[in-house]
Amino acid sequence: MTEIKIVAxxxxxxxxxxxxxxxxxxxxHVRALNFISAPGAGKTTLIExxxxxxxxxxxxxxxxxxxxxxxxxxxxxxxxxxxxxINTQGGCHLDANMVARALEALPLDELxxxxxxxxxxxxxxxxxxxxxxxxxxVLSIAEGQDKPVKYPALFRRATVMVLNKLDLQPHCDVDPExxxxxxxxxxxxxxxVRTSCRTGEGLxxxxxxxxxxxxxxx
Numbered sequence: 001m002t003e004i005k006i007v008a009x010x011x012x013x014x015x016x017x018x019x020x021x022x023x024x025x026x027x028x029h030v031r032a033l034n035f036i037s038a039p040g041a042g043k044t045t046l047i048e049x050x051x052x053x054x055x056x057x058x059x060x061x062x063x064x065x066x067x068x069x070x071x072x073x074x075x076x077x078x079x080x081x082x083x084x085x086i087n088t089q090g091g092c093h094l095d096a097n098m099v100a101r102a103l104e105a106l107p108l109d110e111l112x113x114x115x116x117x118x119x120x121x122x123x124x125x126x127x128x129x130x131x132x133x134x135x136x137x138v139l140s141i142a143e144g145q146d147k148p149v150k151y152p153a154l155f156r157r158a159t160v161m162v163l164n165k166l167d168l169q170p171h172c173d174v175d176p177e178x179x180x181x182x183x184x185x186x187x188x189x190x191x192x193v194r195t196s197c198r199t200g201e202g203l204x205x206x207x208x209x210x211x212x213x214x215x216x217x218x
Contacts, residue, residue, distance in 0.1 A: 017096035019133025024074045027109040029216045037138035039120030042074045042164040045197040051079040059112045060213040065094040065119045082106050093124035113214050122151040134159040141165045145174045148182040155183045160191040167196040
């Protein structure tokens with residue numbers, strides 16, 4: 001019997017490029033975080049609030065991944081930070097090669113941290129390392145209570161889960177604590193921050209979690 005290991009070969013090649021990305025970032029003393037969520041969970045707004053909060057105090061660049069349009073990059077550009085848009089033309093995730101090209105377009109010598117906003121998807125982005133140091137899983141309360149158990153790979157890989165849009169809880173039949181329990185059953189080391197970008201609830205906790213990632217990597 002002949003085995004065709006196409007997916008394994010693709011991931012192996014991707015991981016090699018991701019390791020090269022990680023080395024390049026380390027040489028420049030830059031840290032990278034990969035933001036993964038479903039569409040509409042609030043990744044871009046969370047990044048906007050973060051850039052606003054740390055304006056003048058942190059040197060952040062952003063890589064925006066989208067299937068089409070440059071709308072998110074335009075939103076980020078308004079904050080005066082370096083931003084690169086990647087359009088995947090239908091692809092459901094960023095890969096390490098796309099990020100390698102984006103890093104070439106960023107002024108890494110002038111940055112301490114790079115935020116990578118992945119394509120909105122709870123499945124495909126998880127399998128592709130990009131060279132990041134940490135994965136930020138953003139989950140909207142409106143997505144329902146079962147997402148950690150239905151999509152465990154993301155929560156297994158994530159360093160922190162941002163449980164977002166808490167202002168919508170009165171309109172959703174969802175128990176936030178059950179979401180946290182399920183996520184930590186998958187990954188006991190998972191850190192959790194509960195936020196609402198609309199009301200500002202929990203954002204100070206997010207900023208406190210993030211702050212150690214905003215300095216130069218030694």
